Amino acid sequence: MKNILRVALPPIFTAIALLVAWEIAVMVFKPAAYLLPSPLMILRAANVDSRQLLQATLSTAISAGLGFVIAAVVGMTCASVLSQSKFLQRGLYPLASLFQMVPLVAIAPLLVIWFGYGLSATVASAAIVAVFPVLANTLDGLRSTDPALRELFHIYNANRFTRWWKLELPSATPNIVTGLRIAAGLAVIGTVVGEFVSGYAGEDAPLGMVVLASMRGARTDLVFAAVALSAAVGFVLFGAVSFLGWLSLRKWHASTLIH
């Protein structure tokens, strides 16, 4: 408990200090509300539209969560298959890395063409940006399994599947966790970008659409609220993944030791 406080308190204090400074700055300089609303103004606006904002947050969270899960499953599966074959690795991995260079915003319209407006396009958008870090990190981990331990499994006459399941995968866990943590943040970004392009207006519009609509209506306070909420979605996803990673590594891996 003490440790958690020691880790959590400094950033919380810093955040509070920044918000207070922001509030004071707005009070002193009085910029136009559409340029820079103060934290309290944002909070009041969010409170007024709380129902719609919650709805939007939920929609974005579902999309990011689904996209993340798909990216995790696909990324780990592909990495596992690639790790078993040098031939596939040489053939496919460079393509996968190239694919990663394609800007998401540029392919988002394609996703709309394929999936139509709505959840499937935003999920696809999230999955596409999140999959590569999972794939790359998992593959890295699987390949860097200690050769001495590989030899041990060779002596024990373990087959490929056993070696993967009982040796390579556990030894890659730290890398997998790293990949998943990066993917968690990216999934939210992917979702919001997808929503910009393919989101739907109306009652259950996701956060990306709230941002767009509020911008058009010069409701900067709502833009800020929506941005803060999407950051919160990312934070929760990232936190959940980190916690699960910590649970699976805490017994043996150095990265989990609290200094």
Added chain:
Amino acid sequence: MREAIGVHVRGVSHNFAGANVIRHADVQLKPGGFLAIVGDSGGGKTTLLRLIGGLIAPSSGEIVFTAGGESDSQSDHAPRGQSALAAAQSNAISFCFQEGRLLPWRNVLQNVALPLELNGVSAQARLAAAREMLAKMQLSDSEHKMPAQLSGGMRMRVAMARALVTRPKLLLLDEPFGALDEVTRLALDEELRQLWQQTGTTAILVTHSIQEAVSLAQQVVVMRGKPGRTMPAIAIDLPKGAAHRTSMQFVSLCERVYEQMTQQMPPQATEVAGLAR
């Protein structure tokens, strides 16, 4: 109980990427025997052990396993029966590596049970066997610890328990007790000796301790120089056990081993033959 196997190393040389590491090594060990190898660091002891276990193939020469008249061999030109690696893979040969090689994500008990697990032994049977070996290695209290929580010596004892849990016919031990304090070491030497006697396994022990070699083994082979060569084996004909470590005979045998490790090296048989040719 499984039948022990004997080992015959005949004129084995080994090169790593062109560098000659072992030159013309000869070792002979009967089934159920106990051989100790001592020698300089970097002298090729680990390499010889890996050659015997079939993890690497000799550049020349041959390694033959004997078992009650039959013989299997592993070499570049001899006919292949059951290769050393196949023997290792059927758990007939078992290694205890110098670095332990434990899986860091498994606790002590699960590590020791690993070879049986990969061999398809039921959970209950393999855990019972693992616990029994841990007790022999004085590790019963630590079965739920993770490798990172162990001292270097404890880690090696876990590796040793894992090597023994399959009840191998040939046990290859690479400095298992190097990181232990003298008292624990003596106790585990004694434990190893008893295990060897009870199970009837053949054992090859690489060690830096002359006393350990002389007190455990029936013969001691000194490996010297770069590339490593084997000196003629010194037969140890002593009553075994810690109590005898102070006898005159024991001390003089230790002295002989020490002399072999330090004296001027005799010219090698192959070199002489080469000159004659």
